[in-house]
Amino acid sequence: MPTFDLLIKNARVVRPGEEPARLSIGVRDGKFRAIAESIPDEDAAAVVDAEGRLAFPGVVDAHQHWGIYNPLEDDAVSESRACAQGGVTTGITYLRTGRYYLNRSGPYRDVLPVALDKTAGRAYVDYGFHVAPILHEHIEEIPSIIEDFGITSFKIFMFYGKHGLHGRSNDQQQFLMIPEDESYDYAHFEFIMREIQRVRQDPKFAAMADDLSLSLHCETAEIMSAYAKLVEDEGRLSGLEAYHESRPPHSEGLAITIASYLAYETGLANINLLHLSSRKAIEAAMLMAETFPSVNFRREVTVGHLLADITTANGIGAKVNPPIRPREDVEALWEHLLEGHFDWVVSDHACCRDETKFGDPRDDVFLAKSGFGGAEYLLAGLITEGSKRGLSYARIAELTATNPARRFGLHTKGAIAVGLDADLCLVDPDQTWTIRAADSESTQEYTPFEGFTMTARVTDTFLRGERIFADGRVTGEPRGAFVRRPSVSS
Numbered sequence: 001m002p003t004f005d006l007l008i009k010n011a012r013v014v015r016p017g018e019e020p021a022r023l024s025i026g027v028r029d030g031k032f033r034a035i036a037e038s039i040p041d042e043d044a045a046a047v048v049d050a051e052g053r054l055a056f057p058g059v060v061d062a063h064q065h066w067g068i069y070n071p072l073e074d075d076a077v078s079e080s081r082a083c084a085q086g087g088v089t090t091g092i093t094y095l096r097t098g099r100y101y102l103n104r105s106g107p108y109r110d111v112l113p114v115a116l117d118k119t120a121g122r123a124y125v126d127y128g129f130h131v132a133p134i135l136h137e138h139i140e141e142i143p144s145i146i147e148d149f150g151i152t153s154f155k156i157f158m159f160y161g162k163h164g165l166h167g168r169s170n171d172q173q174q175f176l177m178i179p180e181d182e183s184y185d186y187a188h189f190e191f192i193m194r195e196i197q198r199v200r201q202d203p204k205f206a207a208m209a210d211d212l213s214l215s216l217h218c219e220t221a222e223i224m225s226a227y228a229k230l231v232e233d234e235g236r237l238s239g240l241e242a243y244h245e246s247r248p249p250h251s252e253g254l255a256i257t258i259a260s261y262l263a264y265e266t267g268l269a270n271i272n273l274l275h276l277s278s279r280k281a282i283e284a285a286m287l288m289a290e291t292f293p294s295v296n297f298r299r300e301v302t303v304g305h306l307l308a309d310i311t312t313a314n315g316i317g318a319k320v321n322p323p324i325r326p327r328e329d330v331e332a333l334w335e336h337l338l339e340g341h342f343d344w345v346v347s348d349h350a351c352c353r354d355e356t357k358f359g360d361p362r363d364d365v366f367l368a369k370s371g372f373g374g375a376e377y378l379l380a381g382l383i384t385e386g387s388k389r390g391l392s393y394a395r396i397a398e399l400t401a402t403n404p405a406r407r408f409g410l411h412t413k414g415a416i417a418v419g420l421d422a423d424l425c426l427v428d429p430d431q432t433w434t435i436r437a438a439d440s441e442s443t444q445e446y447t448p449f450e451g452f453t454m455t456a457r458v459t460d461t462f463l464r465g466e467r468i469f470a471d472g473r474v475t476g477e478p479r480g481a482f483v484r485r486p487s488v489s490s
Helices: 072-085 108-119 136-149 172-176 186-201 203-211 221-234 239-247 249-266 279-291 303-307 327-338 375-388 393-407
Strands: 004-013 022-026 031-036 044-049 054-057 061-064 088-095 125-133 154-156 213-217 270-273 296-302 344-346 426-430 457-463 466-470
Touching: 004 031, 004 426, 004 466, 022 044, 022 279, 031 466, 054 393, 061 344, 061 375, 061 393, 072 108, 072 375, 072 393, 072 457, 088 108, 088 375, 088 457, 108 125, 108 136, 125 136, 136 186, 136 203, 136 279, 154 186, 154 296, 186 203, 186 213, 186 249, 213 279, 221 239, 221 249, 249 279, 270 426, 279 296, 303 327, 303 344, 303 375, 344 393, 375 393, 375 426, 375 457
Parallel strands: 004 044, 004 054, 061 088, 088 125, 125 154, 154 213, 213 270, 270 296, 296 344
Antiparallel strands: 004 022, 022 031, 054 426, 426 457, 457 466
């Protein structure tokens, strides 16, 4: 009998801290079992010749939004196909109660089984969930969410207190589906932090304490509400520039400062600052890391905020929270990325189809919905733009796979190493192509990156040793699985 189920030979294997090396990769039972200079073809049941292409670890896209605008069961199919197209082998999607997503409230002991049922057997890549405690009773559920469902990461949307998903909101109760005697505010955020820290200190959860973390979307509702009114009343600006001005960068900086002090006050060490979009945001984040060294901050940036600005993005389809910024902010993000100040890069993939995205009139940015897809361009986009700036392949592997896998308890993912899940993608770093929404596996009919030129392309994607993308198309049946965290490598 062959030693391996699959042999990938002549691959330039990309691993953190190392230059790419031409190696052979042996896979058995869905795991990497050997990585060597040479493995004989006859030792494997199937052989793939990488022909010198780069072998990156399968991307761990730690920020997605399946089911936010479309039925969750539909996104689990189509948007996981877009993941496979882009070399993403694991996606972690955010989930909360209230409007959008499952459009329901109630305890997570009732909500999570529904989400798991709707995704089971439908995804082409592995997946997990981050959970947002919206109701007071959700805070009490945190231990059971961890223990019963294998979900180790939680989220706060700081701007939801007085700002809706797309703009001003005067009815928090209706949007979040919370009782009249509850509110989603700084006190609620504090109590979430205190409970997560209490759980981290509980001997019952001691072995997984480092895998428990809280992520925050940092924008300040009061600042945004005031500036949105100013921008709309003045009527001087339009499109993405208007939306940028209505959610100014200092609202990010202020929210980061508040969140960081709350983390310090509550003693919660593992804090993730999500999708920082501006110079003021990343500078505030770095200042807080210096101010509160006891907090183990992690900082995230999206590929959208690295690739597009308010003048180059393809129209108001690029509306997202926090906004796409001017070029000077994009350059600031790259400066800090190259300095090592960001820990991972994500897509913030939120498929929003044309009939949902745009209002009437179509060009009114304040009527458009927030969010867009992009998992299919994450790795290619980062290689394309990063290579121009001296970002190494090894560092890209850390940013797209190793670091998010480690932070979020995906200990069977994140690197091409013996014993880990055989998740990888082959990349041609010299293939030039143009992004066209029509070519995407996503059901979103447009993209903010329409017409952008890429100089690297994912050619093949493997999930646990099975090829799920090749020759420009997704192959086989859905075999993605929900991953309970923390997972343990073997």
